[in-house]
Amino acid sequence: xxxxxxxxxxxxxxxxxxxxxxxxxxxxxxxxxxxxxxxxxxxxxxxxxxxxxxxxxxxxxxxxxxxxxxxxxxxxxxxxxxxxxxxxxxxxxxxxxxxxxxxxxxxxxxxxxxxxxxxxxxxxxxxxxxxxxxxxxxxxxxxxxxxxxxxxxxxxxxxxxxxxxxxxxxxxxxxxxxxxxxxxxxxxxxxxxxxxxxxxxxxxxxxxxxxxxxxxxxxxxxxxxxxxxxxxxxxxxxxxxxxxxxxxxxxxxxxxxxxxxxxxxxxxxxxxxxxxxxxxxxxxxxxxxxxxxxxx
Amino acid sequence: xxxxxxxxxxxxxxxxxxxxxxxxxxxxxxxxxxxxxxxxxxxxxxxxxxxxxxxxxxxxxxxxxxxxxxxxxxxxxxxxxxxxxxxxxxxxxxxxxxxxxxxxxxxxxxxxxxxxxxxxxxxxxxxxxxxxxxxxxxxxxxxxxxxxxxxxxxxxxxxxxxxxxxxxxxxxxxxxxxxxxxxxxxxxxxxxxxxxxxxxxxxxxxxxxxxxxxxxxxxxxxxxxxxxxxxxxxxxxxxxxxxxxxxxxxxxxxxxxxxxxxxxxxxxxxxxxxxxxxxxxxxxxxxxxxxxxxxxxxxxxxxxxxxxxxxxxxxxxxxxxxxxxxxxxxxx
Numbered sequence: 001x002x003x004x005x006x007x008x009x010x011x012x013x014x015x016x017x018x019x020x021x022x023x024x025x026x027x028x029x030x031x032x033x034x035x036x037x038x039x040x041x042x043x044x045x046x047x048x049x050x051x052x053x054x055x056x057x058x059x060x061x062x063x064x065x066x067x068x069x070x071x072x073x074x075x076x077x078x079x080x081x082x083x084x085x086x087x088x089x090x091x092x093x094x095x096x097x098x099x100x101x102x103x104x105x106x107x108x109x110x111x112x113x114x115x116x117x118x119x120x121x122x123x124x125x126x127x128x129x130x131x132x133x134x135x136x137x138x139x140x141x142x143x144x145x146x147x148x149x150x151x152x153x154x155x156x157x158x159x160x161x162x163x164x165x166x167x168x169x170x171x172x173x174x175x176x177x178x179x180x181x182x183x184x185x186x187x188x189x190x191x192x193x194x195x196x197x198x199x200x201x202x203x204x205x206x207x208x209x210x211x212x213x214x215x216x217x218x219x220x221x222x223x224x225x226x227x228x229x230x231x232x233x234x235x236x237x238x239x240x241x242x243x244x245x246x247x248x249x250x251x252x253x254x255x256x257x258x259x260x261x262x263x264x265x266x267x268x269x270x271x272x273x274x275x276x277x278x279x280x281x282x283x284x285x286x287x288x289x290x291x292x293x294x295x296x
Numbered sequence: 297x298x299x300x301x302x303x304x305x306x307x308x309x310x311x312x313x314x315x316x317x318x319x320x321x322x323x324x325x326x327x328x329x330x331x332x333x334x335x336x337x338x339x340x341x342x343x344x345x346x347x348x349x350x351x352x353x354x355x356x357x358x359x360x361x362x363x364x365x366x367x368x369x370x371x372x373x374x375x376x377x378x379x380x381x382x383x384x385x386x387x388x389x390x391x392x393x394x395x396x397x398x399x400x401x402x403x404x405x406x407x408x409x410x411x412x413x414x415x416x417x418x419x420x421x422x423x424x425x426x427x428x429x430x431x432x433x434x435x436x437x438x439x440x441x442x443x444x445x446x447x448x449x450x451x452x453x454x455x456x457x458x459x460x461x462x463x464x465x466x467x468x469x470x471x472x473x474x475x476x477x478x479x480x481x482x483x484x485x486x487x488x489x490x491x492x493x494x495x496x497x498x499x500x501x502x503x504x505x506x507x508x509x510x511x512x513x514x515x516x517x518x519x520x521x522x523x524x525x526x527x528x529x530x531x532x533x534x535x536x537x538x539x540x541x542x543x544x545x546x547x548x549x550x551x552x553x554x555x556x557x558x559x560x561x562x563x564x565x566x567x568x569x570x571x572x573x574x575x576x577x578x579x580x581x582x583x584x585x586x587x588x589x590x591x592x593x594x595x596x597x598x599x600x601x602x603x604x605x606x607x608x609x610x611x612x613x614x615x616x617x618x619x620x621x622x623x624x625x626x627x628x
Contacts (some may be wrong), residue, residue: 007475010320010568010569010571011569011571012566013568014569014571014601014602014605015571015594015599015600015601016599022473023583029579032337038609039608039609039610039613040608041563041567041568041613041614042559042567042568043570043610044559044560044563045559045569045574047516047517047536047539047556047559048556048559048560048563049536049539049540050536050539050540050543050556051540051543051556051557051559051560051623052540052544052560052621052623053537053540054621054623055560055617055618055623058617058620059563059617060615062614062617067502075403083519105616105617105620106619108616108620109610109612109613109616115339121325131346136330140417154469154517154519155517155519156596157517158519158520158522158523159519159522159530160327160523168523169364169365169380170363170380170381189364193323193472193518194472194473194516194518196473196516197516197518198517198518199470199473199513199514199515199516199552200512200572201551201575201578201579201580201583202513202551202552202555203473203474203509203514203551204586204587206473206474206514207473207516210474210516210591221471239347239590239593239594239599240590242589242590242593243589243590250550251488267526277597277598278597278598278599279597280593280594280597
């Protein structure tokens with residue numbers, strides 16, 4: 001078992017509970033021990049920096065300090081949480097002044113941060129630390145014949161000076177994982193582009209057009225399903241798919257899964273266990289195809 | 297080493313639609329993509345059109361998409377691209393209309409640069425603004441610089457180093473979504489002037505105008521501008537600094553500012569991001585009613601977030617952070 005301080009982020013605990021459930025499901029199967037941090041706060045949703053930079057440092061410095069106290073690295077399942085925690089970690093490690101003022105705050109609440117924690121996204125923990133061979137061995141339903149469009153999103157790749165998991169110009173970690181499950185990754189240009197979520201409440205029409213065009217392109221490339229490592233992208237791509245279709249004036253109907261849901265299906269998770277009924281676009285047709293591929 | 301340049305070609309005067317043409321070349325040590333294109337033009341096909349000038353990554357003329365990513369052709373090594381992609385595929389910049397081959401119409405980009413008034417305002421200059429953020433006689437809070445700091449006068453983050461190459465604009469997710477969006481280069485320039493203590497913008501009108509629709513709050517935070525700037529500038533970081541400055545100066549009329557404040561308020565109250573409250577704070581009840589079909593759809597699927605969130609454990613810690621930073625009441 002590998003231990004991680006688990007930081008699900010807010011959406012996975014609220015409207016996207018299926019992400020949290022499927023993460024716990026696959027963690028058990030892959031020997032990942034998720035240590036909960038009930039004290040951890042919201043990272044600020046990628047925008048709290050625009051309210052007050054020090055607030056971003058304090059609340060995320062606190063989360064890093066909580067993980068350091070536990071003695072584990074942080075496992076995230078949200079791109080934006082990954083970037084925000086990583087940015088703060090970088091600043092605290094490289095800027096003594098920021099570390100000093102953050103620790104002045106942390107000392108008031110009985111914590112201290114010395115910069116030893118690493119922030120890692122589930123996708124790259126599976127690739128780099130669990131290993132794709134182990135993942136392959138755990139597969140009970142191969143995804144053979146399923147065409148999967150990986151939608152990386154932004155904050156797991158950019159800026160590459162902070163999130164250093166993959167080649168920002170031509171990432172491959174997601175595709176490798178999809179292949180390990182027996183599925184076929186779909187190649188399309190918008191796999192690394194923005195889903196528009198950050199402005200969905202500011203300008204819905206323009207924001208959803210980004211998600212809509214990515215879905216349309218994946219559909220044109222014969223994808224059966226789209227998968228994302230970020231619950232914010234998932235909201236744009238699945239919850240708002242109908243709005244996106246109207247805004248770009250195209251017919252869209254592509255199931256969109258959270259990354260651990262796709263893995264969970266291959267590891268034997270049921271429709272209910274993966275929480276697929278909570279999605280806007282049904283995954284049932286693809287799921288029944290997969291259920292015929294039992295290996296052992 | 298022999299390699300192939302696959303170039304986007306389109307001459308509206310003779311071509312019905314765009315196509316790609318391949319040219320086979322031999323490289324030499326240190327060959328750049330611009331060297332390759334110039335070799336094509338000189339030795340194989342004189343009709344290939346592209347902009348270029350300094351060959352030293354300072355004029356910004358030769359920006360184009362190279363294997364899908366916007367780069368300066370003169371700063372991009374052929375060998376590295378071939379190693380990664382096996383080919384040099386070149387396309388014109390994104391987010392701008394194509395004139396011919398790799399040449400785009402830059403007018404819209406420069407119109408946006410002009411729109412932010414890229415010069416120091418003098419005592420007699422006025423920016424048209426129909427919104428007065430500050431009270432009569434009140435001055436916008438401006439950083440104070442001392443003589444010794446004048447070398448870094450224009451704030452920081454190297455925004456004055458921008459060479460207007462349009463790499464950021466070509467990659468910007470915000471412009472893809474909304475062609476009217478000012479874009480990263482113009483906003484970085486807005487920051488550069490809004491931070492300059494010599495600028496005579498007494499009533500915060502730069503930030504007021506920048507907060508309007510299609511301005512700084514339309515940034516989608518995709519980080520592409522920082523990632524692909526050939527001069528190491530981060531427009532997105534300075535856009536966020538302008539968000540902070542606008543909010544701290546009570547320039548909060550935009551949905552984007554309300555959204556940010558809503559998230560901060562939600563964290564202050566619960567330690568969490570309250571999805572419903574943030575939506576109401578950002579777009580108001582009428583905005584929520586517009587989105588009713590989405591909300592009902594999500595609700596029927598059981599995706600409705602809880603109306604009342606459980607506080608995080610040790611919530612008092614977060615209150616201490618807000619108190620320490622004197623942020624408790626500021627956003628009300």
